[in-house]
Structures are given as structure tokens and as C-alpha cells.
Amino acid sequence: MATSDVQPPSTMDDPVYRTGVLELLGLLAYGEISACERLAEDAKMAPDLKHKVEIAAMATAEFHHFEKLRDRLVELGEDPFAVMQPFAPTFERFHGQTTPSDWLEGLVKAYVGDGLAADFYREIAAYLDPDTRTLVLDTLSGTGHSEFVVDAIRQAIDEDHRVGGRLALWGRRLMGEALSQAQMVVAERDALSTVLVGGVDHPGMDLAAIGRMFTRLTEAHAARMDKLGLAP
Amino acid sequence: MATSDVQPPSTMDDPVYRTGVLELLGLLAYGEISACERLAEDAKMAPDLKHKVEIAAMATAEFHHFEKLRDRLVELGEDPFAVMQPFAPTFERFHGQTTPSDWLEGLVKAYVGDGLAADFYREIAAYLDPDTRTLVLDTLSGTGHSEFVVDAIRQAIDEDHRVGGRLALWGRRLMGEALSQAQMVVAERDALSTVLVGGVDHPGMDLAAIGRMFTRLTEAHAARMDKLGLAP
Numbered sequence: 001m002a003t004s005d006v007q008p009p010s011t012m013d014d015p016v017y018r019t020g021v022l023e024l025l026g027l028l029a030y031g032e033i034s035a036c037e038r039l040a041e042d043a044k045m046a047p048d049l050k051h052k053v054e055i056a057a058m059a060t061a062e063f064h065h066f067e068k069l070r071d072r073l074v075e076l077g078e079d080p081f082a083v084m085q086p087f088a089p090t091f092e093r094f095h096g097q098t099t100p101s102d103w104l105e106g107l108v109k110a111y112v113g114d115g116l117a118a119d120f121y122r123e124i125a126a127y128l129d130p131d132t133r134t135l136v137l138d139t140l141s142g143t144g145h146s147e148f149v150v151d152a153i154r155q156a157i158d159e160d161h162r163v164g165g166r167l168a169l170w171g172r173r174l175m176g177e178a179l180s181q182a183q184m185v186v187a188e189r190d191a192l193s194t195v196l197v198g199g200v201d202h203p204g205m206d207l208a209a210i211g212r213m214f215t216r217l218t219e220a221h222a223a224r225m226d227k228l229g230l231a232p
Numbered sequence: 233m234a235t236s237d238v239q240p241p242s243t244m245d246d247p248v249y250r251t252g253v254l255e256l257l258g259l260l261a262y263g264e265i266s267a268c269e270r271l272a273e274d275a276k277m278a279p280d281l282k283h284k285v286e287i288a289a290m291a292t293a294e295f296h297h298f299e300k301l302r303d304r305l306v307e308l309g310e311d312p313f314a315v316m317q318p319f320a321p322t323f324e325r326f327h328g329q330t331t332p333s334d335w336l337e338g339l340v341k342a343y344v345g346d347g348l349a350a351d352f353y354r355e356i357a358a359y360l361d362p363d364t365r366t367l368v369l370d371t372l373s374g375t376g377h378s379e380f381v382v383d384a385i386r387q388a389i390d391e392d393h394r395v396g397g398r399l400a401l402w403g404r405r406l407m408g409e410a411l412s413q414a415q416m417v418v419a420e421r422d423a424l425s426t427v428l429v430g431g432v433d434h435p436g437m438d439l440a441a442i443g444r445m446f447t448r449l450t451e452a453h454a455a456r457m458d459k460l461g462l463a464p
Contacts, residue, residue: 033281036288040272049265049313049320053298056268060295063288070285081281088281 011129012076020195021132022076024124025069026083027090027185027192028139032066034091035059035113042106051103054148058110065139072135087185094181098174104156104163105170108228111149112174115224116217120182123213127196153228168230175221179214243361244308252427253364254308256356257301258315259322259417259424260371264298266323267291267345274338283335286380290342297371304367319417326413330406336388336395337402340460343381344406347456348449355445359428385460400462407453411446 012018039059046052073080100106121140125133157164186193197210222232244250271291278284305312332338353372357365389396418425429442454464 033285033288037272037275037284040269040275040291043269043272049316052269053265053302053313056265056295057299059272060292063292066285067289081285084281 012131016191016194017129019191020189020193021128022073022078022083023086023189023192024128024195025073025076025132026080026085027087028121028136029066029069029073029080030084030087030091031117032062032069032139033084034095035117036062036066038095039110042100042103042110045100045103045106047103051148051152055106055110058114058146068135068139072132090181090185094177097177104153104167107149107152108167108171108230109174111146111153111228112171112221112224113178114146116175116178116221119217119220123217124196150227153230157229164230167228168225168232171221171225171228171230171232175218244363248423248426249361251423252421252425253360254305254310254315255318255421255424256360256427257305257308257364258312258317259319260353260368261298261301261305261312262316262319262323263349264294264301264371265316266327267349268294268298270327271342274332274335274342277332277335277338279335283380283384287338287342290346290378300367300371304364322413322417326409329409336385336399339381339384340399340403340462341406343378343385343460344403344453344456345410346378348407348410348453351449351452355449356428382459385462389461396462399460400457400464403453403457403460403462403464407450 012021036059039055039062043052043055043059046055070080073083098109100109118140121136125136125140128136153167157167186196197207225232244253268291271287271294275284275287275291278287302312305315330341332341350372353368357368357372360368385399389399418428429439457464
């Protein structure tokens with residue numbers, strides 16, 4: 001029998017799947033609100049009003065993503081904040097380990113984070129029931145505010161080549177921290193991992209498929225770094 | 233002849249009026265983006281995720297107000313950031329003088345500031361050409377996220393009556409600073425004040441009308457303080 005990365009998704013009638021989806025929505029919702037918060041913080045380092053506004057536009061987009069995820073949790077009869085709260089430590093750790101030390105690091109983080117989140121949303125969408133999938137893909141479609149970052153980073157490297165080396169290391173650290181936090185979240189949460197990995201009655205990715213997903217995420221990250229003019 | 237507060241508005245063909253409207257839009261746009269920024273800052277003091285999100289929703293609404301004003305400046309053929317920049321010191325001074333020392337002061341500032349801005353938008357709308365008036369009234373209509381503040385402040389006063397006295401003083405200081413900055417802006421900018429006050433060829437408010445406007449703004453502020461359970 002040929003293996004396929006994508007198998008028929010479960011439904012919300014399945015209690016384990018439902019718990020896993022709630023955890024996923026809580027994770028994504030917390031991720032969006034904490035990205036919004038951190039972008040607002042980084043906006044303060046902007047060299048001028050125009051760049052401050054670009055970052056504020058990204059923060060606003062993240063807030064609207066959060067709203068969609070929160071509204072779905074409410075529709076599902078859940079207290080969104082109760083569902084989100086367990087993921088606070090994950091994002092506190094991530095942001096604590098990746099606080100930008102200047103404006104350029106903030107820009108790279110915004111760009112890399114935005115891209116990685118979009119890729120991850122796209123990857124997991126295939127394993128979700130149709131309603132959740134539509135929500136996840138809709139949420140994703142709102143990003144794309146971060147293209148101005150490419151110009152800003154390339155210009156900064158043109159002006160001082162040492163900047164490129166420092167930001168390349170920074171980009172690698174961001175990706176490393178994101179993967180390490182992702183791994184910890186999945187390891188801690190059985191239902192959530194079941195949504196992705198599958199269980200006895202719940203089809204999902206097999207280990208080879210997970211490996212391929214990580215390869216795709218890493219390759220897409222490398223492509224983004226390249227676009228910024230940074231060694232991946 | 234009977235005097236009226238509202239006289240026929242000027243048009244953008246009039247260069248002094250045009251300059252005044254550009255200044256007004258720049259002032260409002262800077263006010264919105266700086267409110268957005270300060271709310272994002274205050275959100276960090278939120279006692280829980282739910283309240284953080286309420287404040288972030290207000291910040292997001294201010295950002296969308298900013299976008300409308302910026303887009304109009306672009307439509308008018310202006311660099312919005314160049315038009316806004318001169319008002320940076322006004323808002324730096326205002327926010328510098330009114331940095332909340334805790335979450336409750338942040339809430340009162342958000343509520344009082346949101347209300348005062350809405351009142352001011354409504355007051356000036358009457359003196360503007362129809363296009364600008366529609367924009368200003370549209371921008372205004374997006375507010376109203378701050379009603380949750382009433383519950384939070386009244387509850388805090390119930391728990392500790394001394395809080396009421398402190399926040400009442402704080403509210404008075406906010407209004408005093410807002411009026412003092414408003415007065416400085418108008419005094420520094422002839423074209424802007426001409427839009428409101430009128431000139432030889434530009435009808436506007438007479439001094440009695442300005443007095444009445446300040447009375448209305450002050451009364452509305454007092455009513456808001458009262459709604460919060462604070463002595464005006």
C-alpha cells in the first residue's frame with residue numbers, strides 16, 4: 001500500500017480530536033496575541049514613523065488573526081482565555097530567548113516569524129477537519145505585511161557588511177528556538193500531538209511525514225533568509 | 233443678525249483652508265498612532281489575558297483610524313509622515329506628562345482619552361468641508377471599545393475606596409494636560425486655528441462658540457468621570 005502524508009481527517013465528534021483541536025486553536029491564538037504584543041514592543045525601536053507604522057500594521061494583522069481564533073473557540077462553547085492560558089509559558093520562553101537587541105533583529109524576527117507561522121499553518125491545515133482547516137487557512141491569508149523588511153535588511157547589509165553575519169546567526173537562533181519550543185509543546189500535549197501524529201483511531205502524519213514537514217519548514221526558512229541576503 | 237456656531241465650510245481650493253485641513257489630519261493621524269502605541273504599552277500592565285486583549289482591541293481600532301487619515305493624506309497628494317511629524321512633540325509632551333503608573337490609571341486614560349477624542353472629532357466636523365467631515369465622522373465611529381473600563385474601575389473602587397480619590401485626581405490631570413496641549417497646538421499653527429476659528433475670508437467659530445465648545449467638552453468629560461464612579 002502506498003503511504004500518503006494526508007489521510008482523511010477526524011471530526012469534532014471524536015473527543016480526543018476535539019481536545020487536540022482546542023489545544024491547537026489555543027496555541028495559535030496565544031501565538032498571535034503574543035506576536036502582536038512583541039511587535040508592538042519592537043515598533044518602539046523603529047528609526048522613523050514610517051517603519052513604526054509598518055510594524056504596527058503587522059501587529060494589527062496578528063490581532064485580527066487572534067480574533068478569528070478566539071471567536072471560533074467561543075463558537076465551540078469554550079472560554080478562549082482558559083484554552084489559551086496553558087500556552088503562556090511556551091511563548092514566554094520563546095520570546096524571552098529571542099528578545100531583539102535592536103531594530104534590525106526585530107525586523108528579522110518579524111519576517112522569519114511571520115513566514116514560519118504561515119508555513120506551519122499551511123502544513124497542519126491538511127490534517128484538520130474542513131471547518132478548522134478553513135479557519136486556519138483564512139487566518140493565514142491575512143499575513144504578508146512583512147515584505148518591507150527585505151528592503152530594510154538588504155540596505156543595512158549594503159551599508160555595513162558585518163550586519164549580515166550578525167543577523168544570519170540571529171536568524172538561525174530564531175529558527176532553533178522555534179523548533180525547540182514546538183517540540184516541547186507537542187511532547188507535553190498528547191491530544192495535540194494526536195491531531196498531527198495520529199493515534200490508534202486517528203490518522204495523521206507518520207514519522208516519515210513529520211520528518212518531511214520539518215525539512216520543508218527548514219527549507220522555506222532558508223529561502224527566506226536568502227531573500228533577506230542572509231546565509232541560512 | 234443671529235449668530236450661529238456653524239457657518240458654511242470652506243473648500244480645499246482655498247490654500248489657507250487646505251493647509252489647515254492638512255495640519256488637522258496630520259494632528260489626528262499622529263494622535264491615533266501615538267494612542268495605539270501607548271495602549272500597546274499599557275496592555276503590558278493588564279492583570280490577565282482577557283483585559284490585555286480588550287486594550288489590544290482598542291489599540292487596533294486606533295490603528296485603523298490612523299490608516300483612514302493616512303490614506304486621505306495620500307489621496308491629497310501629501311507624504312503623510314511629513315505632515316504628521318511636526319505634531320510628534322505635542323504627543324510626546326502629552327504622553328510624557330500622563331504616563332500611567334499602574335493598570336487602573338492606564339484604563340482611565342484609555343477611557344477618558346477615547347471619549348475626549350470622539351467628542352473633539354464630533355465638534356470640529358461641523359467646521360469642515362463635506363469630504364473631510366465624512367472622513368472625520370467615519371474615523372470616530374470606530375471607537376467604543378472602552379466600555380469594559382467602567383466595570384473594571386467601579387470594581388476597583390468597591391474593593392478599595394482610596395482608589396477613587398487617586399483616579400479622580402488622575403482624570404483631572406489628564407483633562408488639564410489635554411486642554412493645555414490643544415491650546416499650544418492651536419497657538420503655534422495659524423492655518424489650523426483658521427480652520428476652527430475662521431479668518432477674514434474663512435468662516436469658523438467665533439470666540440463665544442469656542443467657549444461653548446470647551447464647556448461642552450468639559451461637561452462630557454465630567455459625565456464620563458461620573459460614569460466611572462469618579463468625582464469630576
